[in-house]
Amino acid sequence: MNADDILETVRTIIVVIALVCALAGAIPALVMAMQFLLVPVHGYINHYRRAAPYFPNVAVIVPAWNEGAVIGASIDRLMGLEYPEGRLRIYVVDDASTDDTPDVVRAKADEYPGAVFHLRRDKGGEGKAHTLNHGIRHVLAEDWMQAMLIMDADVIYLPDSLRKMTRHLADPEVGAVTAYIREGSADKNYLSRFVGFEYVLAQLGSRRAQNVLGAMACLAGGAQLHTRANVEALGGRIDTGSLAEDTVTTFETQLQGRRVVFEPAAVVLAEEPHRVGALWKQRLRWARGNVQITRRFTNLWFRPSKKHRLGSIAFGLTWFSVALLPLFMLAASVGLVVLYLLDSEFAQAVFRSLWIFVGCAYIYTVLVAVQLDPAMARTAWREVLLFPGAITIVVMISAFFPGIFTRLVPGLFGLQMTDVGVNVWQLSVYIWISLCMLGAWLAKVLDAAGAPQWLLALYVYLIGYGPILCAITFDAYIKEARGAAMVWDKTEKTGRVLG
Amino acid sequence: MTDFSDERMQAEIDTDRRGEHRVVWQAVIAVAVVVAFACVRFAIVGWAA
Numbered sequence A: 001m002n003a004d005d006i007l008e009t010v011r012t013i014i015v016v017i018a019l020v021c022a023l024a025g026a027i028p029a030l031v032m033a034m035q036f037l038l039v040p041v042h043g044y045i046n047h048y049r050r051a052a053p054y055f056p057n058v059a060v061i062v063p064a065w066n067e068g069a070v071i072g073a074s075i076d077r078l079m080g081l082e083y084p085e086g087r088l089r090i091y092v093v094d095d096a097s098t099d100d101t102p103d104v105v106r107a108k109a110d111e112y113p114g115a116v117f118h119l120r121r122d123k124g125g126e127g128k129a130h131t132l133n134h135g136i137r138h139v140l141a142e143d144w145m146q147a148m149l150i151m152d153a154d155v156i157y158l159p160d161s162l163r164k165m166t167r168h169l170a171d172p173e174v175g176a177v178t179a180y181i182r183e184g185s186a187d188k189n190y191l192s193r194f195v196g197f198e199y200v201l202a203q204l205g206s207r208r209a210q211n212v213l214g215a216m217a218c219l220a221g222g223a224q225l226h227t228r229a230n231v232e233a234l235g236g237r238i239d240t241g242s243l244a245e246d247t248v249t250t251f252e253t254q255l256q257g258r259r260v261v262f263e264p265a266a267v268v269l270a271e272e273p274h275r276v277g278a279l280w281k282q283r284l285r286w287a288r289g290n291v292q293i294t295r296r297f298t299n300l301w302f303r304p305s306k307k308h309r310l311g312s313i314a315f316g317l318t319w320f321s322v323a324l325l326p327l328f329m330l331a332a333s334v335g336l337v338v339l340y341l342l343d344s345e346f347a348q349a350v351f352r353s354l355w356i357f358v359g360c361a362y363i364y365t366v367l368v369a370v371q372l373d374p375a376m377a378r379t380a381w382r383e384v385l386l387f388p389g390a391i392t393i394v395v396m397i398s399a400f401f402p403g404i405f406t407r408l409v410p411g412l413f414g415l416q417m418t419d420v421g422v423n424v425w426q427l428s429v430y431i432w433i434s435l436c437m438l439g440a441w442l443a444k445v446l447d448a449a450g451a452p453q454w455l456l457a458l459y460v461y462l463i464g465y466g467p468i469l470c471a472i473t474f475d476a477y478i479k480e481a482r483g484a485a486m487v488w489d490k491t492e493k494t495g496r497v498l499g
Numbered sequence B: 001m002t003d004f005s006d007e008r009m010q011a012e013i014d015t016d017r018r019g020e021h022r023v024v025w026q027a028v029i030a031v032a033v034v035v036a037f038a039c040v041r042f043a044i045v046g047w048a049a
Helices: A003-024 A027-038 A071-079 A101-111 A128-140 A161-170 A190-213 A228-233 A245-255 A276-296 A313-323 A325-342 A344-372 A374-379 A381-385 A390-400 A404-412 A419-448 A453-463 A466-482 B006-019 B022-045
Strands: A058-064 A088-094 A116-120 A147-150 A174-183 A224-227 A259-270
Touching (some): A003 A325, A003 A344, A027 A313, A027 A344, A058 A071, A058 A128, A071 A101, A088 A101, A088 A128, A101 A116, A116 A128, A128 A147, A128 A228, A128 A245, A147 A161, A147 A228, A161 A174, A161 B006, A174 A190, A174 A228, A174 A245, A190 A259, A190 A276, A190 A313, A190 A344, A190 A374, A190 A453, A224 A228, A245 A259, A276 A419, A276 A466, A313 A325, A325 A419, A344 A374, A344 A381, A344 A390, A344 A419, A344 B022, A374 A381, A390 A419, A419 A466, A453 A466
Antiparallel strands (some): A147 A224, A174 A224
16 A cells, blocks of 8 residues: 555545534434424324323422512412312422511411411522422421422413323323423513523423423423322432432433323413523523433433333434534534535535535424414514524525525625635634534623623624523533532522513 | 313313324424425525535
């Protein structure tokens, strides 16, 4: 073998590796498309056939820390739920509040005797799981409770939501049920609308698919209904060693052979962050929790079991397409740039194939999602259109219609792009696939620096909301690798949720 | 609402179960739009480009 042959072999190996990296960029879109192709299957394969009228005694656990402004109204709304009288009890676990929360809850306990209870923790600030465990110990000590609802103090359950959840508990195989958390701020802004559409994708879409797969990734923190048997089987407590206690509970439930069901018709309104900084803080906790879960259940992934479906290939792909999203994006950029440097024509063909597929998957996903919650889609139409960001939309258009930005648009102004310009354009497009994460991180910096919200809104429309979530996941890798302290920050909210 | 009779609750479950069939048509519409879009794209640009 002469030197030329060796060089050619090395080149071929590099091309193959770069091609694999570039194609990895399509995995998240492929998995998202797979999930949304399962959505129509939910029309026929769902849990409704095994549901039945069922009204267990429900103990509602409400963790509260300085919720004096909202807790009274929350209790009133819970007492107004369409549920048989005498079968609902509310336990407010006051996490050593320093405001008037105790007074408000005690007044409500007097107003609803035997239905509202005030449980006080003298030492607070240890996190939501510790607060919940205080309440769980109390309700398990009594025989009355048959099902337990874990919620947040500031969410609003629509009147029919609880009874739509309890009907699934008629099936003894079910351990827990969750609902659709819908963004319900009274004064929405661009970011809360983005979150609203994200919840349509992640809950009304993905969780329907997970119902079909028989493996649920996470019970929503503000809407978890458990059977008593399930709570007892979990050891009568919520895990306190992770930032994703909801996910641990969800996994443990299924690992013990019980099903977790998503009920799309049960709607719970919640106020979500209006500032990038607050969103970052909230999602960093979630993303770090997911990294912890990934490590904690190392022996679970891609190992099918007869007892549960968490080890199925489909669920593993669903989990890792989110958990490894930043790495897929980086791999796509690096792969395309290397291919371009070696063979620009081939790189462009790979890019077009990749992004035409990604684009079609994205269009299909969005079209299904807007029909799943048309009211949300009408409210958030700008955020629906610009979810990946205006720049990424340009990247998609350049894949669908090659030459549109290098020949057609300059030609409209009587200009012609030079070869150098074309090369710079192509490389910029490839690099943007991962560089958008840096742009997203800049949004957080701008927010912290006090940039005007209108400017930040324009910026986020430009770089996209998806890249922000991707960047937060990358930040979670760094924090976990450094072993940063686990801090349970309460998400900043105004308490203005549509009733 | 005070009627929690089994008949009424079962009727509600049946209504929600039948209502869930709509996701099939929503997906069909979405697929049709994507196919139409892809056809337009390939009609304009061609397969090779």
